[in-house]
Amino acid sequence: MDIEAFRGLLTPSGQALLAEAGAADVSEDGLIGTASRLRRGHPADLVAAALTQVRLRGRAVAKFGADASRMYFTQAGLEQSTRACVAEHRARRFASCLRPGERVLDLGCGIGADLLARARAGIGGEGVELDPLTAEVARANVVSFGLDGIVTVREGDAREEDPSGYAAVFADPGRRTARGRVFDPRSYEPPLDTVLGLAGRVPSGCVKVAPGIPHDAVPDGAEAEWISVGGEVKEAALWLGGLAGDVRRRATLISPNVHTLVPDEGLGGPEVRGWGRYLYEPDGAVIRAGLVAEVAALVGGGLADRHIAYVTSDALRPTPFASAYEIDDVMPFSVKRLRAELRRREAGVLTIKKRGSAVDVDRLRRDLGFGGRRPKGGTAVTLVLTRVGEAPVALLTRPVPGTGAAA
Template identity: 40%
Template sequence: MAYSFTLDDVAFLRSEAGEAALATCAELPLTERTRIADVATARRVVGDHYAAALETVLLRRKAVTKVDGSAGWLFTGDSLQQASASVVARHRAERLAGREVHDVTCSIGADLVELAKTASACTGSDLDEVRLAMARHNCAQAGVDADLLQADALRPRDGNAVVVADPARRDSSGRRTWKPADFAPPLDELAAAYSGRDLVVKCAPGLPPESVPWADEIELVSLDGQVREACLWAGEQATVKRRATVLRSDGTQWTVTDAEPDEVPVAPVGEWIVDPDGAVVRAGLVRHYGARHGLWQLDERIAYLTGDRPPPGVRAFRVIEHGPYQEKSLRAMLRRHEIGRLEILIRGLDVDPDALRRRMKLGGTQEASVVLTRIGRAPFAFLCRAEVIEPA
């Protein structure tokens, strides 16, 4: 169970004594094997706030790859889990650059810090006074200026600020939730409270679009190949109905929208197969992405694209051999090419890739990928080599 921080904990951790305690605890291994000894050391050195110090050190270690510059930040377990990765938060902040912004569920300030860097003025509010205290500390650590206050997200303040919200996405059992009414605050109540205002709501990527008819734009965002969130835009900030934004930790990014052409043919496989980024697939923009890059579909209901040259910088699959899929014929194909290590990609077929790999009894020395899908009603297998074509 995650540690429950108090205001006294936050005050201690921000004090000179707390900083010294955190520095001491940061030197401990904090592994399963050393846990008993580490707790004993922390009790002796820190005193009553030892658990808060240990939890903070552990959370800072987890935050390193998610929140930029967070070495001196304060977190709770739930707030770190829900916080946007800095790259994603920065992208959203850039879309709001120059606007006055109010983050009405600011929590410990992960999004707020990025918003404050680009907004003309920035306010953060939350009902949880412990998280607000942490947000004040984190904003100071980041060197940004934001007004912070305790307030209910469903009680709008006067003004023209863009409202940003990140409702909690788990029910009381800890399971992910997809129903708008189960978010905290509920999505429909949030939309009603700010009707007529520019509103930006971060949500789980699995949220059905039809459940949020008030959203003028739905943006699916991925980072380094993993779909991170759906962002709902209402008001003037919305410019299209559907958008897919693909971000990389190296700073590169691109986007595709439903305003682009989507005329692509359905035709036999070309030299390459392209598996579009998950944000493109979830946003329903596979055809738009294909049209942009001169690709076509193997089947109009399947998200794989194919062509004679893949988009630059994308991991794609050069087709070596293909044919109707049966396990016996696939096994023979793998033996012909001496495949010993196999990546299996599947769309449109009910196949367990791990179980299939075991049944293939691989014994060669070569590495390959196999794409299993259906064309019409017929299952097909495409043996491929994965490659990345670098930009010219």
């Protein structure tokens, strides 16, 4: 999709075509027929742009819900955009810290997800985007939601921006290349140090980073927040200056309610103990934030192995920060013994989890007789593979409803 074709979609005739395409069959089976029919009345490049938007909007529902039907996307912009619930969570923090009338400079605004969320929270500002097409898409999104009186978008290189006069900087440096994801903060585009330097020139800042960011890459005085949605870690952010809290790290879970866990400085490391009645699997954001000891304290438990983030306890204490499993059996890892035990239990559904285990899960599933279709019915079993010291261990468990993201 080129920029001229996209601009054509914003005209009255383009909007009519977009509505027509949205009501048509754009599935893999129906796409060619729909494209052929639409091309009889519209230019081919405009039809291609309309069909691209319709298909991207369908994919975007998972991130943006009903708003996706009013938004515009590029493929890369959708993949890299902040999902709506996370952007809204961040916007609330900006709104609570900034004074009325203060503005935010958004560096690398992409399709504008965070920009829109802040504008909806009443926070004005300006988005800067290097790619001309993506900038055009972001402008169209601002107009689509009637927010053009609050925020603006322009093309520009984040590295050349002067943030003077803004109360805060929000930055989302690129973390993908043609070869895939970038994990080294020095390889972000712009590099993390460059972005932090820009944000350090204003009173407050927030930088979106990959959830795998090392703790030692978090600058002094900053707060790192790891965020999971529905139990899956999605991203992290560094809060700077006036937007930073009084803790160095935080885990935030959105499911859809928001739950936050911060360090308890009075805690030492969790105790190491034998397996209890329950196994707790901390949320990934909790693990990334280094807050497993806090979860262990919440459930009155400890670790079976000090290097593996599985918590065990004799008490059932539902918490949003960990999913609980009732332990039925603990045994040394043995395919033969597991196969016999699953047969004895008449297992019909097998879920396999692992941490600290080198076992190939797909191969194990086949070896246990679950490689093909299983008959309906039977017992549901969750098999947890881990180790205690150097000894591989298998636990046969059952999930406890109402724990983890559902708590």
